[in-house]
Amino acid sequence: MLAICEGIRAQRLINQVMSAGTLDGAVGAQTLGKLELVARAAIPKIVSRLGAAQHDEAGLLIELLRRLIDKNTLALCLPALAERDERVVSGVVSAIAGARGIDATKLLPLLDDANVSKPAILEILSAHKHALHAESLLRYAYKLDYQDQTVLFRIIEEAADEQLVPALINRLDAQDPGMRARVAGVLSRFPTPAAREALHRLLEDNHKTVRLAALEALARTGAGVDVRQVCRMLKEPDIKIQTKAIEVLVSLNHPDTVKHLLEPLRDESEHARRAAVEVINEIGTAGAIKDLLVAIKDSDWWVRTRAADALGRIGGPRVVESVVTxxxxxxxxxxxxxxxxVNATKDPAMFDHLLGSLDDSDWWVQERAVDALAALGNKRAVPSLIRMLDKPAQEEALTLVLVRALGKLGSNAAVEPVIEQLKVGSDNVRREALQALASLVDEPCANVILIAITQHTAAGGVELRQLAGEISARIRASYVTAITPTRLRAAGESDSAAGALVMPETVSRGAGLARPETVDMANLQPGDVLAERYRYIRPIGKGAFGAVYLMEDLMIREEIILKFLNAQVASDESSIKRFVYELRFARRITHRNVIRIFDMITFGNASAISMEYFPSHTLGAEIFGRKPMDTNRGLKIMQDVCAGMEAAHHVNVVHRDLKPSNILINDLSLVKIVDFGVAAAVRDTETRLTKTGLVIGTPTYMAPEQVLGKPIDARTDIYSLGIILYEMMTGRPPYRRRQHGGHVSARAGQGADAQAAQSPVAADLERGDIEMHGNQPGVALSEHGRAQVQPRGA
Known part of the structure; x- marks a missing residue:
């Protein structure tokens, strides 16, 4: 009966509070005092109203509940934590979390209750964390999932004191790596010897999460960190651990750090070496780096090289400044x-320091300083290098390095000193001088270099003369010179046949010569070397007359193209003749808008032409899809093509096969014409290759006289350029019929197919108001190589 009366009274008092809307004031305080007397009856009724209460009403109920909760009434609220209604649970959690004078440890058993929300309990515990015993919390950590365990350890970290350290260390044997990692985080609060020792052991843990947590914990403790052990962690494959190790070492800035960086600095992993250098970048000094270099003095050469390379390539201003001293x-x-x-830095700011090292007493320092100056490419070094080269009794090794460096720097001032070494040097020096001259040659000095090569190598050994012949041929192919083979033989004439200049092999096929098998390029693997000079890289493609491959010329250290004559063409004598013409005439053209052709090369029974490698795409790729080009870009491309063709016509070479796929454009919009493989000199005395009925060219872009086998000249190319320009501006060629006879008839008897004018130039082309001038050979191009476009009848 008493319980019923208390229930009725509690309900009446709750209603009074809710009607008043506040607990403040004298009336509220009086009502609250009366409710405290019947709290056991009031609390369940307040909880039951939370589910249906509106926002303001719910807030007042929670506040009323909070004031009624104490150490004696707390247990009355706990069953509500198992309610399914989230509003009820949330309200009770807020009330308990805000209550005063309760014993929150009574909530710990609820962490074992599957019906009670763990996040709700943890929220209450977090609110009362300073009143909790951390070791009691630690006992329940194993029973929670990962997310709840993380929250619990935050509470433990706040509640823990130094007395908890032994219990924490005992938990480091836990199988769960997450548990070990969280214990490490708590240990970071206590910089005791036992805690630091435990954290250092965790740096060797087999789980990366634990190692990272231990490292972060040691970083927070600050003092007493084993720098050597942290330096070893720069070899960690995990980037987070490695980054944290760098951060810790830089933050500590311990005087012994740099000497302990030797181990990661000589590690096989580039990431480890890079990490070590990043630390040195932040804390290194000249003294510390010197100690480091002395420490690797007795290491294997590859260890020293690896360490120096890492410091040079990755080292920042602090490293560079220290090394300079x-x-x-x-x-x-x-x-x-x-x-x-310094050599590895390739920093232009090192120039003056490197010049000073040329006078070093150690030959090694001198040679490496020369190499570094050559790598910088600053021609201001040339006078100093020449002075060194002119010194008497120079060591051959240093002479070789100096000649090689002068060749790389490419100054005309170096030509005469290098020629002198070609004249008086040892065989090794003379070979190096030949390579340097091949790099130093340009138009003004090509004649001088050709004569010098012939004069000073004619009496040399076969290998030297072979190299001299190859370089001479390359120079003649690349530059317009006044030195004929006859003059070269006269310049190098000697008393014996052994003194004759050995020229590269050429293709010679007589009527009765058997056809040998060609080189099987299909079986070559990347890295294979032909004739001890040309390293195979990859195939480029196939054309009508042969396959094209990308190679590296090991002699000049450049990538080149080798175009091999295929078996089908090799079986046709007229095709071979055309192949030889490609070199004979096309290599006369020296212009920035024409692919340079170097030489004819033989590999046993196979023949190839070496030519310039030009990474690019074709004009055909740009006009693919029948879309007109941008007018300004199209005219600029055509202007460059005309400039290149003017150079070809100037030396009487007609391309005969101009088309979009034979016009190359790189990413910088540089234009080059390729494949003069069907070109022949315009001479009445030469054999006309069309006599056999073989049509040279692509029908869409061919002039009518070319298809009909009539005489051709520069105007034939001009006609093709007009077709290409039309296609660039309109998105399609002017004639649709592709058969040879029909194609010519269409051109002779009708105008171009109707196209929608896409630009002013395209519209003029449509109306026939613009023409490529070709009434006289060569008049399509101005003296500056610009396309001449003007209205008809102008």
Missing amino acids: LIKDEDEFVRRAAIEI
Whole structure:
């Protein structure tokens, strides 16, 4: 009966509070005092009203509940934490979390209750964390899932004191790596020797999450960190751990750090070496780096090289500034290591320091300084290098390095000193001088270099003369010179036949010569080398007369194209003749808008032409899809093509097969004409290759006289350029019929197919108001190689 009366009274008092809308004031305080007397009856009724209460009403109920909860009434609220209504649970959690004077440890058993929300309990525990015993919380950590465990450890970290350290260390044997990682986080609060020792052990844990947590914990403790062990962690494959190790080492800035970086700096992993250098970039000093270099003094050469390369390539301003001071160090090894690092930096700011090292007493430092200056490419170094080269009794090794460097720097001032070495040097030096001259040659000095090569190599050995012949042929193919083969033989004439200049092999096929098998390029693998000079890279494509491959010329260290004569063409004598013409005439053309052709090369029984490699795409790729080009871009491309063709016509070479696929454009919009493979000199005395009935050219872009086998000249190419320009501006060629006879008839008897004018130039082309001038040979091109476009009748 008493319980019923208390229930009725509690309900009446709750209603009074809700009607008043507040607990403030004298009336509210009086009502609250009366409710405290019947709290056991009031609390369940307040909880039951939370589910249906509106926002303001719910807030007042929660506040009323909070004031009624104490250590004696807390248990009355706990069953509500198992309610399914989230509004009820949320209200009760808020009330308990805000209550005062309760014993929150009574909620810990609820962490074992599957019906109670774990996040709700953890929210209450977090609100009362300073009143909790951390070790009691630790016992329940194993029973929670990952997310709830994370929240619990945040509470433990706040509630823990130093007395918890032994219990935390005991938990480091837990099988769960997440548990070990969280324990490490709590240990970071206590910089005791036992805690630091435990954290250092965790740096060797087999799970990366634990190692990272231990490293972060040690970073928070600050003092007493084993720098050597942290330096070893720069070799970690995990980027997060490696980054944190760098951060810790930089933050500590311990004086012994740099010397402990030796291990990661000489590691096989580039990531480890890079990490070590990043630390040095932040804390390195000249003294520390010197100690590091001295430490690797007795290591294998590859270890020293690897370390120097990492410091040079990755090292920042602090490393560079420190190394500069070491270039003049009294220790010879330190100077050598310093110059290697400077060599790897390729920093133009090192120029003056490298010049100073040319006078070093150590030959190694001198040679590497020369190499570094050559790599910088600053021609201001040439006078100093020439002075070194002119010194008497020079070591051959240093002479070789100097000649090679002068060749790389490419100054005309180096031509005469290098020729002198070709004249008086050893065989090794003379070979290096030939390579340097091949790099130094340009139009003004080509004649001088050709004569010097012939004069000073005619009496050399076969290998030297072979190299001299190859380089001479390359120079003659690339530059317009006044030196004929007859003059070269006269310049190098000697008393014996052995003194004759050995020229590269050429193709010679007589009527009775058997056809040997060609080289099987299909079986070549990347890296294979032909004739000890041409390293195979990859195939480029196939044309009508042969396959095209990308190679590296190991002699000049450049990528080139080799175009091989295929078996079908090799079986036809007229095709071979056309192949030879490609070299004989097309290599006369030296212009920036024409692919350069170097030489004819033989590989046993196979023949190929070497030519310039030009990474690009074709004009055909740009006009694919029948869409007109941008007018300005189209005219600029055609202007460059006309400039290249003017150069070809100037030396009496007609392309005969101009089409979009034979016009190359790179990413910088540089235009080059390719495949003069069907070109022949315009001479009445030469054999006309169309006598056999073989049509040279592509029908869509061919002039009528070319299809009909009539004489051709420069105007034939001009006609093709007009067709190409029309297609560029309108998106399609002017004639649709592709058969040879029909194609010519269409051109002779009708105008171009109707096209929608897409640009002013296209409209003029449509009306026939613009023409490519070709009434006289060559008049389509101005003296500057610009396309001449003007209205008819102008």
